Amino acid sequence: MxxxxxAPYQRVKQYLKQGLARGRWAAGALMPSEAxxxxxxxxxxxxxxxxxxxxxxxxxxxxxxxxxxxxxxxxAVSSTLTISDxxxxxxxxxxxxxxxxxxxxxxxxxxxxxxxxxLTPGERVFHTRIVxxxxxxxxxxxxxxxxxxxxxxxxxxxxxxVTPTQILFASTQLWRAVYHIEASRPTRLEARLLGIAxxxxxxxxxxxxxxxxxxxxxxxxxxxxxxxMLQGEFAP
Amino acid sequence: MxxxxxAPYQRVKQYLKQGLARGRWAAGALMPSEAxxxxxxxxxxxxxxxxxxxxxxxxxxxxxxxxxxxxxxxxAVSSTLTISDxxxxxxxxxxxxxxxxxxxxxxxxxxxxxxxxxLTPGERVFHTRIVxxxxxxxxxxxxxxxxxxxxxxxxxxxxxxVTPTQILFASTQLWRAVYHIEASRPTRLEARLLGIAxxxxxxxxxxxxxxxxxxxxxxxxxxxxxxxMLQGEFAP
DNA sequence: CAGTGGTCTAGACCACATA
DNA sequence: ATGTGGTCTAGACCACTGT
Numbered sequence: 050m051x052x053x054x055x056a057p058y059q060r061v062k063q064y065l066k067q068g069l070a071r072g073r074w075a076a077g078a079l080m081p082s083e084a085x086x087x088x089x090x091x092x093x094x095x096x097x098x099x100x101x102x103x104x105x106x107x108x109x110x111x112x113x114x115x116x117x118x119x120x121x122x123x124x125a126v127s128s129t130l131t132i133s134d135x136x137x138x139x140x141x142x143x144x145x146x147x148x149x150x151x152x153x154x155x156x157x158x159x160x161x162x163x164x165x166x167x168l169t170p171g172e173r174v175f176h177t178r179i180v181x182x183x184x185x186x187x188x189x190x191x192x193x194x195x196x197x198x199x200x201x202x203x204x205x206x207x208x209x210x211v212t213p214t215q216i217l218f219a220s221t222q223l224w225r226a227v228y229h230i231e232a233s234r235p236t237r238l239e240a241r242l243l244g245i246a247x248x249x250x251x252x253x254x255x256x257x258x259x260x261x262x263x264x265x266x267x268x269x270x271x272x273x274x275x276x277x278m279l280q281g282e283f284a285p
Numbered sequence: 286m287x288x289x290x291x292a293p294y295q296r297v298k299q300y301l302k303q304g305l306a307r308g309r310w311a312a313g314a315l316m317p318s319e320a321x322x323x324x325x326x327x328x329x330x331x332x333x334x335x336x337x338x339x340x341x342x343x344x345x346x347x348x349x350x351x352x353x354x355x356x357x358x359x360x361a362v363s364s365t366l367t368i369s370d371x372x373x374x375x376x377x378x379x380x381x382x383x384x385x386x387x388x389x390x391x392x393x394x395x396x397x398x399x400x401x402x403x404l405t406p407g408e409r410v411f412h413t414r415i416v417x418x419x420x421x422x423x424x425x426x427x428x429x430x431x432x433x434x435x436x437x438x439x440x441x442x443x444x445x446x447v448t449p450t451q452i453l454f455a456s457t458q459l460w461r462a463v464y465h466i467e468a469s470r471p472t473r474l475e476a477r478l479l480g481i482a483x484x485x486x487x488x489x490x491x492x493x494x495x496x497x498x499x500x501x502x503x504x505x506x507x508x509x510x511x512x513x514m515l516q517g518e519f520a521p
Numbered sequence: 522c523a524g525t526g527g528t529c530t531a532g533a534c535c536a537c538a539t540a
Numbered sequence: 541a542t543g544t545g546g547t548c549t550a551g552a553c554c555a556c557t558g559t
Contacts, residue, residue, distance in 0.1 A: 057529075071458070083545070093529065093530045093531060094530090095548095112544095112546090113537090114545045116544060117544060222307070226519040229517070230516075230517075231488060231513070248484050250468040251468055251486065253468075278465050278467045279467075282461070282463045283461065292546080292547065294547080318525065318526085329549045330550085332549080348527095349556090350525070351526065351556035351557035352524095352525065353526080
């Protein structure tokens, strides 16, 4: 369906991409200058400039003012890893999702929770603990703490019908998130809620999200290692 | 150090980004058209077009020809996850790296290895098994199979001095990679090589990389759960 | 039809690096 | 001084959408 004649900037891009894929320019090698490409493709400089800028933002080339454009080595396989809403994820596999709410209340922030949400220990925080089941099998234990200042009506929802992620996306402005992924054993409580052995390996995702003002939420997602996997792909 | 007067396209971008962060345009809302921004900032259309195109490639807005530009909801926290070379990673922490080579040979591809590398079972493959130590502590057990067609001299290296990743980046043209991350127990062999308990949770990364022609390598990286963690960040 | 984004041009001025 | 990239302009034509 693409038109027989691709846009000029696309043709330039493709020419350079192919050359990179075929090793015409080794990593670090000097690539054609904008002027050369203008001559070769008989287009304006803005056009080749756009092609090169996009390759740069894709991480394929490096440009240095006053010097030139260089082929970049893909010395780090980097990929976009998407951590999406459990509900969507399960439905997208064509399976059924059920949420069991084990806890949904206001409590006093512990020292560690306070630190994560930039509160002082003892301040009020919302705390929910929900187990998500895929086709009746426990997939994830979600322990979440929410800064009341960011989502005052967080607890006024029916968590069996809507996930915390959905609530928070709708009611707050996400600005930044940090996370880490590790393998560890579940706590005793988590093991019981997930119905797994106490020493079963689990994939644990810990994530904190922030609005422009401050922390919104901290969450610990525990998945039985044999039921969950993160996947990704990288392609230029 | 940035000049007092940022580039016009940067000013336009920043104006829009701030508006998005502050909720001036809710997710899905119609944003100013190019013409409006041209008038407001008194710049040419190419300039606001660039600002909008970049926001689009950053995933912050969605543009529909003939309709308009819309604020996107960040309904999936996605982040670039970088899987880098162990050697670099350890050195960047200021620690020492040591590689213990337990295996480096040519062997016949098993059914599963053959499938991963698009070979037929029984064909020759290179197989290395290396344990990487950080400050003397085992951090990663790397089991790697390499397609000889892509890197014929793979085995002619001293793996205590250079990592397979470095060799393969230098000698092949990476085109595509797929991976998954899971938590599981180590095999008995891996537990022994890493010096951990047989039921210790491990973070396992399985990755396959491809050139334009075909599979280059398949690798299984096993990390003791209490010594390794993947980290990431997301920010607009 | 009018309004939107998609793209291109032919020139321009600037900052920077190298010789 | 020359060559490189960084950026901007004022206009243009097109494809698409909705009324």
